[in-house]
Amino acid sequence: MSQETINKETKEFQAETKQLLDLMIHSIYTNREIFLRELISNASDAIDKIRFESLTNHDLLEGTDDFEIFILPDETTNTLTISDNGMGMTYAEVVENIGTIAKSGTKAFLDKIKTAGSAADTELIGQFGVGFYSAFMVAEKVTLLTRAPGQSKGIRWESNGDGTYTIEECAKDTRGTTIILTLKEEYRSAEHAEENFLNYYRLENLIKKYSDYIRYPIKMNYTKEEKPLDADGKVIEDAPPTKTIEVRTLNSMAPLWTKNKNDITQEEYYQLYKNLFHDWENPLEIIHSKVEGAVEYTTLLFLPSHAPFDFYQRESTTGIRLYSKNVFIMDNCQDLLPDYLRFVRGLVDSPDFSLNISRELLQQSQQLKRVGKNLEKSILKTLETMLTKDRPKYEKFWHEYGKAIKTGIYSEFQSRDKLKNLLLFATSHATDELTTLEDYIKRMPETQKVIYYATGKDRSAVERLPQMELLREKNIEVLYLFDRVDEFAIDALQEYEKKKFQSVSRGNLELDDIDSPETKKEIDALAKENEPLIKAIKERLSGKVADVKISNRLKSSAVCLVSDDGGISLSMEQILSEMNKNMYKASRILEINPDHEIFGVLKNLYQTAPDSDSFNDYCDLLYGQALLMEGITPDDPISFANKVANLMAHNPQ
Secondary structure, three states, rough: OOOOOOOOOOOOHHHHHHHHHHHHHHHHHHOOHHHHHHHHHOOOOOOOHHHHHOOOOOHHOOOOOOOEEEEEOOOOOEEEEEEEEOOOOOHHHHHHHOOHHHHHOOOHHHHHHHHHHHOOOOOOOOOOOOHHHHHHHHHHEEEEEEOOOOOOEEEEEEEEOEEEEEEEEEEEOOOEEEEEEEOOHHHHHOOOOHHHHHHHHHHHHHHHHHHOOOOOEEEEEEEEEOEEEOOOEEEEEOOOOOOEEEEEOOOOOOOHOOOOHHHHHHHHHHHHHHEEEEEOOOOEEEEEEEOOOOOOOOEEEEEEEOHHHHHHHHOOOEEEEEEEOEEEEEOOOOOOOOOOOOOOEEEEOOOOOOOOOOOOOEEHHHHHHHHHHHHOOOOOHHHHHHHOOOOHHHHHEEEEEEEEHHHHHHHHHHHHHHHHHHOEEEEEEEEEEEEEEHHHHHHHEEEHHOEEEEOOOOOOHHHHHHHHHHHHHHHOOOEOOOOOOOOHHHHHHHHHOOOEEEEEEEEEOOOOOOHHHHHHHHHHHHHHHHHHHHHHHHHOOOOOEEEEEEEOOOOOOOOOEEEOOOOOOOOHHHHHHHHHOOOOOOEEEEOOOOOOOHHHHHHHHHOOOOOOOOHHHHHHHHHHHHHHOOOOOOOOOOHHHHHHHHHHHHHOO
C-alpha cells in the first residue's frame, strides 16, 4: 500500500454480501456460539500465512515470531475483542475480502439457495470469508483493525451489518488483525450465562470445546483480587484488595492424536477419553492411526468398557467427533460408521474434509465415505485380533456390544461376511464358555450335515425343550440363542462354511439314522396305522395347528410343537408379536411321541369314544402342554386349568 493518506469512506457491500449477511444472521448457523470458533480459526489462518511466507521473507515478522491469539471481554464497553499477530491486511485486501466475497463462491451459493432452498452443499469457508460474517449473529457492530507487515498505517473497517461499512486509515503499532464486537444486549446479559459472551468462564469453555487444539496459544486476561499482606505476611483484613492481571493460555495447542503413538502413555489416552466423552471408566480398547494417501486423516477411537444402560432402547449416535486441522467441527457424526458400530467413541481429524457454509455439517463426499470404510475395517480388524489374542477381553466386549454386532448381521447385507467370524454363542457342550462358529465347525463330526441351534430365554429353558432330547442323547452340540436378535441374525446368515443352520424346532433334524429310509419307513407305517387318530386330533385342533405328525425326534416327552422350514419359527413369531407385528404366524405342527404312554391312552379313547369330551380334552391338553413347553400361554388358560383339574379329579391314581 502506498503511503498516501486514505480518508474515511462509506461503502456499500456487494449485493450478494448483503443477502449473505441476512442469511448469516437469520438462517445459516443454528448455533450462535460458533462465531468464536470462526473468528479464532480465521486468526489461526492469518498466523499460518505469515509463518509460511516468512520462510522466504523473514522481514515480514518485524522482529517477533511469538505468535498468539488474544481474547478480551470488556463489560464496561460491552465488547469482545479477538486479536492476532498474523499477516494482517492492506486497504485493498480488506475491501476485497470483506466488502466483496464473490471470490469465495458466494454468488454460486446464493444461486443454489434460490433454486434448492438449502445451503448444505456449498463450500464457502475461507480466511475472512463467510466465517467472518458469523460475528454479526451476536454483534450489533463489528470493528476491524488490521495492519499488513511493512505498512506504516493500519486500516479501520466498521459496520452495523446494515448493508454499508466505513473504511479509513488508523494508527496500529503491531501487525495483524483485531476484531471488536459490540455485542447485542441478549449476548452480554449476566442473567443468561449460556448466552453471555462476556463471561470469562463461558468463553473459556467455548475455547476448550471448539478450539482447544489450535496450534497457537489463545490467551485471555484474568483479574485477580488479593488482600495485601503486612510485614509479617499476614492478611490486612481492613485494607481494600489489590487487583492484578494474570494472563492465561486457554488451549492445549498440541492435540494428543497428532503425536507419535510411542510418545503417548496409556494414562494420557485414558485422560483424553474421559475428558472428551465424560466417562468415569477407562476404555476397553484404543485405536490410534494416521493415514496418508488419497485422503489424509488421523483417527483416535475408543471402545468404551460398558454400554450405556439404555443403549439398546434408544436411537443412539455414533459418538465420532470431527476436526479439520485441529479445529472442532461437529459432534456425533453419523455418516462415518455403520449403525452396528454406534458404540464406538472417538475423533477423526483431516485437512481434506469438505466443509459446508456453517462448518456444522460435512458435505456428503467421497472423502468422507472412504474414511468411513477405512474406520470400519480398522475397528473390525481390532476386534478380530482381540478375539484371537485376548479372548477374555473380547468376551467382555461381547457381553456389552454383541447384540449390536448381531444386529449388523441381519440389518446390513454387505456386512454379514465381515461380522460372522465375530459371533459368539453359548453351547450345549460348555456351561460357562462361549464358542465361535469357526470353533463349532471344527468340533463337528464328519457325518454332521448342519449347525444346530435352539432358542429360549435362558440355558435352563433351552435344555428343557423336548426337541433337545434326541440331540442330547446323541451328544450333538447345539448353539443356544438367548437374545431376541439371535434368530434374525442366523436366518440372515443362512449358512456358515457351506453348513446350513438348522433349528431343533424347525423341519427335519437332518440326522442320518432318523432320516434313513428304514426309519422313514417305520414312521410312515405308524402314521398310516394311526391315520384316523391323527386326522381326528388335527380336526379337533383345526385353526390352531397346520398339521399333526408322528414324531421321530422325541424320546421322553409326549408332544412338541415345531414349524416347517418354509416359514418363521415359533420363537420368531413371539418376538414379532411383542413388536406388534401379529401378521406373521408360524406354521404350527404338533408332533406326538408314539412311544409315550399318552399315545396309547389317546388310541383307546379314540377307539372307544371318538366323539367324547374326554378325547377332545386330551387333544386340547396335549396342545396346551406343547405351547407351555415353548413358553407360550394357551389361548384360554382358564379352560386349560379346568381341564387339568378335571383330569386330576377323575384319575387320582
